[in-house]
Amino acid sequence: MDLQEQARDDQSPRMRNPSGTTEPLYWLEKKRWLSRWAWLSIPLFLLSMIGLRLANLRDSYDSVTLTLVLNFVFVTLVSGYIAYLVARGYLVRGAPGLLLLGCGVVIWGATGLVSNAVARGSANISVTIHNSCVYVSAFCHLAGAVLSLRHGRRERTAPAKGQNAET
Numbered sequence: 661m662d663l664q665e666q667a668r669d670d671q672s673p674r675m676r677n678p679s680g681t682t683e684p685l686y687w688l689e690k691k692r693w694l695s696r697w698a699w700l701s702i703p704l705f706l707l708s709m710i711g712l713r714l715a716n717l718r719d720s721y722d723s724v725t726l727t728l729v730l731n732f733v734f735v736t737l738v739s740g741y742i743a744y745l746v747a748r749g750y751l752v753r754g755a756p757g758l759l760l761l762g763c764g765v766v767i768w769g770a771t772g773l774v775s776n777a778v779a780r781g782s783a784n785i786s787v788t789i790h791n792s793c794v795y796v797s798a799f800c801h802l803a804g805a806v807l808s809l810r811h812g813r814r815e816r817t818a819p820a821k822g823q824n825a826e827t
Contacts, residue, residue: 735772
């Protein structure tokens with residue numbers, strides 16, 4: 661170990677391992693340069709807002725196709741993944757509250773697609789359908805949370821092969 665590495669070891673933060681020894685956190689030092697540049701996002705955001713204000717844009721462009729694609733990517737796919745995680749949790753725990761939470765997530769995920777497909781460009785119909793679906797989703801989440809507060813309740817599962825159902 662040369663003098664530079666020893667000096668770096670002496671100055672770097674340390675973390676206690678499960679074995680009881682301490683080691684320097686080199687990975688933390690490598691990520692510190694990111695924190696030095698994190699403040700840069702605020703002035704860039706302010707400059708972009710000033711630039712858009714000075715551009716004096718008065719027209720708006722509402723693309724139904726773009727809205728449908730973005731809703732699918734950022735709402736439907738995300739809620740599908742969350743529903744997958746909730747279903748796995750239900751299979752492990754058997755708590756019926758998870759089923760309602762999963763139903764709420766699936767309904768919430770379908771709101772963007774259903775509202776855009778049914779409305780056909782009408783903003784009022786789209787917002788009404790979206791808000792109605794979100795209301796039903798929120799009710800499912802509330803019911804699932806209430807059912808989850810009851811700790812002892814579980815769904816009955818079929819007995820495994822070779823086990824008697826009465827025991």
